[in-house]
Amino acid sequence: MADVARAARVSPQTVSRVANGSAAVTEHTRERVCKAIADLGYRPNAAARALKRGTFQSLGVVMFDLFSEGQSRILAAIAEAASEVGYSIVLAPSGPRTSEAVSGAVVRLEEMSTDAVILVMEASPCEGTFVVPTSDRLVVVTSGDAGGYPSVDTDQAQGARLAVEHLLSLGHDTVHHVTGPVYSYAAKARTQAWRVALEDNGRNVPEPLGGDWSASSGYHAGLSLLRDPAVTAVFCANDEEALGLTRAAAELGRDIPGDLSVVGFDDLPIGTGFPTPLTTVHQDFHALGRACVRLALRQIEGAATTSDSIRIPTSLVVRSSTAPPHI
Incomplete structure (x- = not known):
């Protein structure tokens, strides 16, 4: 950062403001700093920024199934919604639909410094009894039992x-x-x-x-x-x-x-x-993705409660495949 500041003839604090998207920088100064960043190939230290902000700007997603059309659209919607608020996502397929596999995926994501985890639990587990993994910051996408965590689902x-x-x-x-x-x-x-x-x-x-x-x-x-x-x-x-x-x-x-x-x-x-x-x-997959991210951010802020449950309304799209029956 010091090299960028010297090249742009500004203070390190100004470089930091530009890197973090602050509006408190003139356009002329921003252009000078951006040119210096590009010329020097500067990349902000993610760990240092996380320590300063108290967040890694990253959400984990655990899924059973990556191949069905519905699941892939849910994942895309979460990724898009996360990007809109400056977050990235880290995906961890759980593999088998078991408590052990899902808990392992959640732990892996927490070890990778994600700020919260979204568990997309569309399918019932292989085992007779299933326990939703324990996590401080977990949002569950399911039509089943969310285990007391904030949840999101289509109605x-x-x-x-x-x-x-x-x-x-x-x-x-x-x-x-x-x-x-x-x-x-x-x-x-x-x-x-x-x-x-x-x-x-x-x-x-x-x-x-x-x-x-x-x-x-x-x-x-x-x-x-x-x-x-x-x-x-x-x-x-x-x-x-x-x-x-x-x-x-x-x-x-x-x-x-x-x-x-x-x-x-x-x-x-x-x-x-x-x-x-x-x-x-x-x-409305887009609305579902935004609701997931919104609840995850509330978890990060400590504002979400176990009673938070969002159901996304559906609508009927009438085309040509339905008509009155022949009498």
Whole structure:
């Protein structure tokens, strides 16, 4: 820093102000300091800055699954929200869905000098009992039990109800359902809300068909389900399953939306590229990421409480894949 100050003919304090983005520096002086920084290849010492600020400007993220579309979008949303407030993220995949593996990932992140940890616990653990790891600064993203920590989640129940009530309002007698994987908290919440919505409206509750988030599982469910012409409405647990189901419908000669109405969940970009654009439930991943970071910052400041729980509202995006049934 002293070399930069000499080259720019300013004090070390001025260099520090420029490096930290302070507004208390004239534009002419800032340009001179920035040129000196570039010419000398100066890089601020992260450890020294952390000691001065009392924070490393870094958030840890623990995830079970890095490959599903929903999880990758959650991670991207957290990273974007963190960047907006000057934080970076450090990712630690937990590997197995066990208490030991998750606790180990949290400890590794704390040892790497992260200021708080966000645990994305979308899936239920492999073991019978699971204990959320102990941490001073932890935020949990889950549709399940957050273990008493501040938590964030999409309002899964609201989204599923929107899908079912939309189909019923069009005149369908009932709504069939292709579920997500049995280990997914979000999938369980959507299935439960689908069931309750039908019961609340006095409708028959068909046996759901199991899926695993993939288009392939939606396709096979569709081949089994759509041979029955009485099936006129299907709510799929995500958009990829809906994509597979529409392929099965085409192979079986079921027109969408003439013979069959289909609703997905997530509002992924692929939905607008379906042969018949997909009606779906919109998840606001950006809002979820911002809520995670906001709660993490409250944890860092010591302002968060165990009762802090944020549910991100969903909305229904109506496109061309739903219509009244043929009488």
